[in-house]
Amino acid sequence: MKIQMLDLSEQYKSMKNEIMEKMDEVMSSSRFILGDNVKKLEADVAEYSNVTYGIGVGNGSDAIHISLQAAGIGPGDEVITTAFTFFATGGAIVRAGATPVYIDIDPITFNIDPSKIEEAITDKTKAIIPVHLYGQMADMITIKKIADKYNLVVIEDAAQAIGASQHGKSVGELGTAATYSFFPTKNLGAYGDGGMIVTNSTDLAEKASVIRVHGSKPKYYHHVLGYNSRLDELQAAILNVKFPHLDEWSQARRERANYYTESLNKQLIEIIQTPIEKEGNYHVFHQYTLRVPNRDELQEYLKAEGIATMIYYPMPLHLQPVFKDLGYKEGDLPETEKATKEALSLPMYPELKQEDQDFVIQKIIEFYLK
Known part of the structure; x- marks a missing residue:
């Protein structure tokens, strides 16, 4: 192709030396799992999102799944979402044991149509997952009002929307939690898979932090069924260079x-x-x-x-x-x-x-x- 959809080579050239230096630091430290680079990125992305907590996980798909589980969403529950999105949104709901309920989109933004939400709510509805498609936030002001009225969890799928805002509110501020993807093609992309949950909920953050390490707390003691889904230290080091x-x-x-x-x-x-x-x-x-x-x-x-x-x-x-x-x-x-x-x-x-x-x-x- 003469003109590619995305060319990451120019970006890499501009920061190659700094990236290689940070990767060498990780290699020399021999600290490869949940080290200081992950902690720094979690803190910086949470602050950037105007929330308290960031929990680095293996990818954006796991970020949605773990958020749902940490929020207590599971078998018998329904989650309202959009069908015009990447498979991970619906897949995460089913992996959590819940049932996706698909509603139509706003033809202007391609995002979930809030006017369709209330008619889809049943006594089994426990959550809404709006997807901030293509980089523009769904109508979170309206969605939050509906969620508050029916006491529903809101997980913002912000895989494509880090840095987006609505009336001065950042991704993550209006929902129970928001999830990011650091897939290489994303606006903030790693050189492999990566993801993060951001939230103001202490309870959700603590549960998500346990779920991402096989449900272990303390180590080798398991009270919930978790997963091996941790943001890699090398990827976090790369993202720390790119984030500014x-x-x-x-x-x-x-x-x-x-x-x-x-x-x-x-x-x-x-x-x-x-x-x-x-x-x-x-x-x-x-x-x-x-x-x-x-x-x-x-x-x-x-x-x-x-x-x-x-x-x-x-x-x-x-x-x-x-x-x-x-x-x-x-x-x-x-x-x-x-x-x-x-x-x-x-x-x-x-x-x-x-x-x-x-x-x-x-x-x-x-x-x-x-």
Whole structure:
């Protein structure tokens, strides 16, 4: 591809020496599990999220699963969430023994539609998992009001949204807990898997810290069934080098997103829908995602021109074969199903060159106006 979805090489070059130095420090210390680098990252990310606790875990999927278990969600419980998300959201609910209840999305943001939540609540409902898709927070103000009214746990799936905020409130401030992924492609990415739970709940933080080490406290004494899911010390060291640059990278993403939007809207505003940042939101643009007609044809056209794009997500969770026993059928979530046929994500990363953006923009305009 001439233009990749994501190129991490420039970022690495800019901090290679510092990263290698920190990795050597870890190697020399011989402290590889839950050491000082993990503790520092947990404290820094919690402070950044305006919450009290950070609990480093093996990946973003485990962060959701462990949060649910620590919040007491299990067999017989229902968890309301969105079907327009990565599999980990629904998978974590089932792994915890609970049942996902999928509701439709807001067609503007692709996020869970709060107006659909109350009608989905039953006496088995114990939690809501809003997903802050593509880097923009779901309507947490409304979701929190509903959760408070029905005494529900809220776990924010913020795998794509570290640094996002809503009316001055950070990810994690309005929910019971929030979960991050440090997968390499994320806005704050490690060089392997990693994740974190952030929360103001002392009880949830303590339970999550025990669950991540096989449910052991003290060591070799197990009162709950836990997992081996710890953030690696080497990955934490790398993330500690990258973390101070996060706000700068988020701003660079926003600038590139604005450039895409302004340029595309000049000629295609009646044809395509560029991302809309809801009032009061700070969108960190993990992905820059369009709604377009003839999506698959456009993707093939761009591919032939050497431009990488991605479809997040081609099949919604409620129609996935693994969830067929839940009884959903095509047509149950019309906005979600429509989005799977129209959403297309363009190249997006902080180092993306304007000349490359110009080429992408030119080819999209050519496709629709040729």
